[in-house]
Amino acid sequence: VHTGHYISGAGHLALLVWLIFGDVFxxxxxxFQATDVSVISGAxxxxxxxxxxxPQSVTEVAQPSSPEITPDAPEVQASTDxxxxxxxxxxxxxxxxxxxxDASEIAPLPPPAEVADEAPVLPEPPADVxxxxxxxxxxxxxxxxxxIAPEAVAQPDPEALPxxxxxxxxxxxxxxxxxxxxxxxxxxxxxATEIVTEAEKPAAAPEQSPRPPARRPEPPxxxxxxxxxxxxxxxxxxxxxxxxxxxxxxxxxxxxxxxxPAVPQGPPLSSGEKESLRVAVSNCWNVGALSTDALNTTxxxxxxxxxxxxxxxxxxxxxxxxxGSDGAARQAFEAARRAIIRCGAKGFDLPSEKYSQWQEIExxxxxxxxxxx
Amino acid sequence: MRLxxxxxxxxxxxxxxxxxxxxxxxxxxxxxxxxxxxxxxxYAVPLFEAETGDAGGLAAQITQLxxxxxxxxxxxxxxxxxxxxxxVTSFAAPVQYADWKAINAEALITGAVAIQGNxxxxxxxLYDVFxxxxxxxxxxxxxxxxxxxxxxxxxADAVYSRVTGEGGYFDSRVVYVSETGTKDARxxxxxxxxxxxxxxxxxxxxxxxxxxxxxxxxxxxxLYTSYETGYPRIYVLDVGSVQRRVLESQDGTMxxxxxxxxxxxxxxxxxxxxxxxxxxxxxxxxxxxxxxxSAPSIETAPSFSPDGSRIVFESDRxxxxxxxxxxxxxxxxQRISFGPxxxxxxxxxxxxxxxxxxxxxxxxxxxxxxxxxxxEERLLTASFLDEGPTWAPNGRVIMFxxxxxxxxxxxxxxxxxxxxxxxxxxxxxxxxSDPSWSPLLR
Numbered sequence: 001v002h003t004g005h006y007i008s009g010a011g012h013l014a015l016l017v018w019l020i021f022g023d024v025f026x027x028x029x030x031x032f033q034a035t036d037v038s039v040i041s042g043a044x045x046x047x048x049x050x051x052x053x054x055p056q057s058v059t060e061v062a063q064p065s066s067p068e069i070t071p072d073a074p075e076v077q078a079s080t081d082x083x084x085x086x087x088x089x090x091x092x093x094x095x096x097x098x099x100x101x102d103a104s105e106i107a108p109l110p111p112p113a114e115v116a117d118e119a120p121v122l123p124e125p126p127a128d129v130x131x132x133x134x135x136x137x138x139x140x141x142x143x144x145x146x147x148i149a150p151e152a153v154a155q156p157d158p159e160a161l162p163x164x165x166x167x168x169x170x171x172x173x174x175x176x177x178x179x180x181x182x183x184x185x186x187x188x189x190x191x192a193t194e195i196v197t198e199a200e201k202p203a204a205a206p207e208q209s210p211r212p213p214a215r216r217p218e219p220p221x222x223x224x225x226x227x228x229x230x231x232x233x234x235x236x237x238x239x240x241x242x243x244x245x246x247x248x249x250x251x252x253x254x255x256x257x258x259x260x261p262a263v264p265q266g267p268p269l270s271s272g273e274k275e276s277l278r279v280a281v282s283n284c285w286n287v288g289a290l291s292t293d294a295l296n297t298t299x300x301x302x303x304x305x306x307x308x309x310x311x312x313x314x315x316x317x318x319x320x321x322x323x324g325s326d327g328a329a330r331q332a333f334e335a336a337r338r339a340i341i342r343c344g345a346k347g348f349d350l351p352s353e354k355y356s357q358w359q360e361i362e363x364x365x366x367x368x369x370x371x372x373x
Numbered sequence: 374m375r376l377x378x379x380x381x382x383x384x385x386x387x388x389x390x391x392x393x394x395x396x397x398x399x400x401x402x403x404x405x406x407x408x409x410x411x412x413x414x415x416y417a418v419p420l421f422e423a424e425t426g427d428a429g430g431l432a433a434q435i436t437q438l439x440x441x442x443x444x445x446x447x448x449x450x451x452x453x454x455x456x457x458x459x460x461v462t463s464f465a466a467p468v469q470y471a472d473w474k475a476i477n478a479e480a481l482i483t484g485a486v487a488i489q490g491n492x493x494x495x496x497x498x499l500y501d502v503f504x505x506x507x508x509x510x511x512x513x514x515x516x517x518x519x520x521x522x523x524x525x526x527x528x529a530d531a532v533y534s535r536v537t538g539e540g541g542y543f544d545s546r547v548v549y550v551s552e553t554g555t556k557d558a559r560x561x562x563x564x565x566x567x568x569x570x571x572x573x574x575x576x577x578x579x580x581x582x583x584x585x586x587x588x589x590x591x592x593x594x595x596l597y598t599s600y601e602t603g604y605p606r607i608y609v610l611d612v613g614s615v616q617r618r619v620l621e622s623q624d625g626t627m628x629x630x631x632x633x634x635x636x637x638x639x640x641x642x643x644x645x646x647x648x649x650x651x652x653x654x655x656x657x658x659x660x661x662x663x664x665x666x667s668a669p670s671i672e673t674a675p676s677f678s679p680d681g682s683r684i685v686f687e688s689d690r691x692x693x694x695x696x697x698x699x700x701x702x703x704x705x706x707q708r709i710s711f712g713p714x715x716x717x718x719x720x721x722x723x724x725x726x727x728x729x730x731x732x733x734x735x736x737x738x739x740x741x742x743x744x745x746x747x748x749e750e751r752l753l754t755a756s757f758l759d760e761g762p763t764w765a766p767n768g769r770v771i772m773f774x775x776x777x778x779x780x781x782x783x784x785x786x787x788x789x790x791x792x793x794x795x796x797x798x799x800x801x802x803x804x805x806s807d808p809s810w811s812p813l814l815r
Contacts, residue, residue, distance in 0.1 A: 100815050101516030101524045106496050269402065278404050285409030286479075289448040291538035292769070292791070302401065313505070331538035334501065338479055339409070341503040345474070360401035369407055 264356045277348055281363060284343035287335060287370045294331040297324030298366045301336045307355050309347030311340050319362065336365040413450035414479050414536065416443065419461040420454070421484035421495075431518065432486035435495060435525040439482065442529035442543045445569070446770075447795030449536075452478050464496070473502045480508070482532055493518045497528050499535055509535045522571060523814065530813075540767035543568060546811040547763075547772065548586045548595050548612075551575065552784050552804035563597060565612065568765075568810070570786075570800040576615055585761075585807050589633045592811040596631040596640060605629045607642055609657060621660050630673050634701070635681040641665070643673040652686055654701075665703035676720045676728075677701065678745075685709075685719040685728055685745075696730060698745070709747030718761055721745075723812075724768035727791070731760040731773075740773050742791055753793045757782075763810045772799065774806040 269277075287295060304315035316337050321329035340363070350358050421436045423429040443449040459472035464485035473481050484497035496513030500506070512531055514524045523544055530541025551564040551573075560579035563586055566572055576595070577583055584605070586597040595610045607628045610617040622628045622644070631642035634654075641654045650671040655662045666672040670690035677684055685698050688706070694715035697706035710716040714734025721728055725745070732739040732752065738759040743750040758776040765772070765788075772788045775798075784806040786799040799805070 101493075101495075101514040101520060101527060103512055103514050103527065106498070106511030106513050264402075274402075274404055278406060281404075281406055282408050283410065285406055286412050286414060287409050288411040289414040289537050294538050327538055334504070336406075338501070338503045339406075342477075342479075358402045362401045362403045363406055364403070365406045365409075367409070370409055370411065 264359070266354060266356060269351070269354055269357050273351060273354075277350065277358075277361075280343050280348055281339050285336065285339035285365065287367055290331055290335055290367070291328060292371075293324050293328040294335070295367045295371045297328045297332040298322050298364065298368075299329060299332045299336055300362060300364050301333065301340065302360070302362050303340055305348075305350075305355075305359055305361060307352065309344070309350045309352075311344040311348075313341055316340055332365065332367070336363065339365075413444075413448055415450045415452055415477055416480035416482065417452045417457065417473055417476070417478040418443075418482040418484075419457065421486050421497075422461070422464045424464070424485050424487035424494075425489065428486045428488045431488065431493065431521050432484075435486060435521055435528070436484065438522060438525035439484075439497075439529045439532070441569070442526060443532060445797070446533065447790055447797075448533075449480075452476055464498070468500055470500075470502055470505045473500075478502050480532075480536060482528075484528065488518060491517050491519075493521055493524065495521075495524045495528060497531070499532055522567065526567075539769050541813065542765040542767045542770060542810075544814050545766050546588075546592065546814065547786075547799075547808050548576070548588060548811070549786060549801075549805045549808040550583055550586065551801065552806055553579070556780055556782060563595070563610070564801075564805075565595075566801070573802065576610060576612070585630060585809075587632045587809045588811045590635055590637045590812060592814065594633075594637075595809075596633060598629045598631065607631045607640075620655065620657060630675070632676055634677050635679060641675040641677065641684060643675070652684070663703075665699070666706070672697075674718050678721045679723055679725045685721055687717045687719060696728070696747070709743070709745070710750075711747065712750055720762055720764060722764050722768045723766060727768070729762035729764060729771050731762065740771060740789065742771075751793065753789050753791070754787070754796060759787075761807050763808050765810050766813045772808045772810060774808065776806070 299321045300319040302315070302317050302319050304312045306312055318329070318333040321332065324332065418436060418440050421432040423432040440451045444451050456476050457472075458475055459469045461468075461483050464483055468481060468483070479502055481500040481502050482497060483500070484495065487494040492515060494513060494515050496511060498511040499508045501508045509531075512528075514527055516524050526543035527541075529543045533539065533541050533543070545568045546565055547568055548563060548565045550561050553560045561583050562579045563576040563583050565574050565576060577599075581599050581601040583600075584598040586595050588595055593612055595612060597608055597610065598605050599608050600606075605627045606622060607620045608617050609620065620628070620631075620640075623646070625646065627645040629643050629645075631640050633640055638658060639654055639656055641652060643650050644653050649669060650673055651664060651666045651668070652672045652675045653662050653664050665675075665684070666686075666688075668688070668690050670688055672686055672688045672690075675684045675686040682701055683698055684701055685696060686706075687694055688697050689695070690697075691708065694717055695708055696710040696716045696719050697708050699706035709728075710730070712732075712734075714732050716730050716732050718731045719728050720730070722742075727742045728745055729740065729742050732741050737755050738757065739752040740754045740759045740762050741750060741752040753771070754773070754775075756775055757778040758774075760774055760776075762771045762773045764770075768791075770788055770790055772786055774784055775787045776782050776784045784804040786801060786805040786808050787796060788799055789796045799808075
């Protein structure tokens with residue numbers, strides 16, 4: 001049983017002996033550098049050390065004394081200020097005294113006469129007419145005769161033929177011996193009472209074009225001025241009071257004056273249409289020349305618009321302001337007004353079918369993002 | 374009554390349930406304009422009419438200067454005359470608004486000039502073209518022919534104020550340090566000029582180094598620092614007579630960085646003594662002084678608020694250079710700058726709403742503005758070296774010094790709008806530094 005152990009132990013022992021004495025772990029010698037040295041004598045070494053020592057200081061530097069700090073204010077000499085004894089600069093003549101210019105206001109200019117930038121207001125065109133009936137008939141009219149009738153002509157018989165020589169109708173007389181040839185009755189040629197030349201004839205051209213006029217805006221609807229309502233009588237009983245009140249409110253609403261702002265009707269502007277208007281105004285809102293105070297002022301500006309998308313300049317007004325002084329609000333409003341007028345000069349791109357939606361616009365100009373930060 | 378109540382409730386419920394888009398039907402169309410454009414306002418200024426035979430030359434010069442003032446602000450853009458459709462033949466002629474609208478002119482300036490002897494009369498009108506109306510009343514100025522530049526500046530000031538709502542600043546002056554020579558041998562002397570660099574006059578010679586001139590509130594005097602005695606001393610100079618006097622100070626001390634209080638009688642300045650620098654005030658009539666700070670750190674560059682109640686200054690008491698505000702009589706200051714970098718040379722705006730300063734951060738210098746509580750800090754410039762801001766009388770424009778890099782670097786005056794736009798150099802014949810803007814001339 002122990003034979004295997006003996007063999008294993010002998011094998012391991014032999015392996016250990018080989019490893020230890022067989023130079024298995026012997027390392028290669030590391031490379032090294034050799035430096036040449038010189039051998040000096042003790043006297044030479046002493047001379048070298050003596051040369052490297054710092055020289056002895058021959059003088060001593062006094063340390064600066066700490067300055068005296070006087071906590072109190074320095075005493076100022078009691079003597080009054082004296083002129084310096086230095087001569088004033090020779091090459092610098094005194095600046096000449098300047099006379100400040102006087103400022104005064106100029107009388108305002110008279111209002112510019114007849115110089116209008118806006119298109120003249122045209123008179124309201126006549127209302128549309130569905131069919132324009134010409135006043136002159138297009139049927140041919142027989143020209144009047146140029147001859148003058150010598151006398152009034154009796155109405156001829158319908159069958160009478162015109163003939164240069166008028167003659168009475170002759171019927172055969174059966175009673176006499178002279179036989180007359182039968183002849184038809186004739187009438188004088190057509191004649192007028194006076195001579196009328198062609199130049200004097202009234203023009204046959206119609207006074208109005210038979211074509212229908214171009215499309216024009218609807219004339220303003222005129223409403224009858226509401227008559228002053230009589231004071232409602234006091235209700236005689238409480239049962240009819242509610243109905244009377246509703247009827248009265250309805251009557252008041254219907255009788256509202258025509259000058260009241262019309263309530264927008266129809267579909268509202270889309271967000272894209274609003275954004276287009278906002279961008280258009282923003283492109284002309286120049287705050288580069290505004291004061292820092294005006295750049296802190298928000299103004300609300302109202303404007304009425306014409307149907308062609310142009311702002312009505314006289315209607316531009318400031319509704320409110322916040323954040324700055326009155327002067328700053330005025331500057332901010334003027335910048336906003338310039339923006340509306342400049343970019344609206346050719347008309348904003350707004351849908352005409354939604355005119356009632358943008359007939360009145362309120363714009364809030366907030367320069368918060370434009371401030372100097 | 375019961376039926377009315379029911380109808381009322383019904384209408385309220387229905388209106389609440391309706392979509393917003395449909396509810397808008399009941400009133401005018403409402404839109405919000407939140408974004409616009411920031412562009413110079415286009416304007417037209419036809420040549421001013423010469424009402425007398427010899428006024429043609431001045432009329433042209435005045436017209437040109439008015440246009441230069443307005444266009445130089447960066448807020449206006451002049452439409453060239455070649456684009457004009459109609460001409461203004463007479464100052465009293467009605468305006469053809471359509472012709473000016475066609476070239477997109479939003480403002481129109483007409484004017485006339487007349488000369489009688491040495492008296493010059495300039496009048497103008499301003500029109501809002503798109504509104505088709507005059508903007509304000511016409512004005513006329515009467516002065517001497519020598520003062521034609523001032524009269525042109527006044528016309529431009531009036532136009533600028535009416536259009537922008539800001540106060541004007543064209544009829545004003547700037548005192549600064551004129552610099553010649555290289556950096557290692559620089560000659561400095563005080564000079565005064567119109568705000569646009571014209572009419573330069575020198576107030577001192579170049580025998581001594583001069584620094585930091587500051588106008589009095591009325592613009593008649595200038596405080597500055599000079600090294601004439603070898604040490605910095607504060608001088609007061611009368612602009613009209615060029616007479617000056619030194620303010621008394623104790624021997625062994627250095628006085629610098631003076632600035633007037635709004636009352637014109639008190640000044641604040643820095644005094645360095647024994648290695649410590651603090652802020653003092655002085656009545657320049659009596660010479661009486663008062664110490665406003667007493668810290669071992671360096672406190673300097675004081676500047677009054679417009680109402681004279683507070684002072685902003687710089688201090689390194691926190692370990693780095695920062696801005697602080699204290700009461701005019703002294704007291705515990707309150708730090709207002711907390712951003713990275715170092716802050717210095719604060720100047721309170723004439724409008725009282727902002728403080729301009731110099732900032733050094735990451736190897737660059739900046740001119741910036743912040744609210745008086747330190748909020749809303751905005752840096753307006755950035756360069757190798759920007760410093761020393763001063764405010765225009767209307768608090769809308771800042772002038773400062775910009776120095777270029779290198780041994781041959783040159784100092785130049787620049788101006789910038791507080792929006793950070795319209796950065797432009799101020800033309801001076803030589804180099805310039807340390808500008809101080811006067812109030813509007815009277």
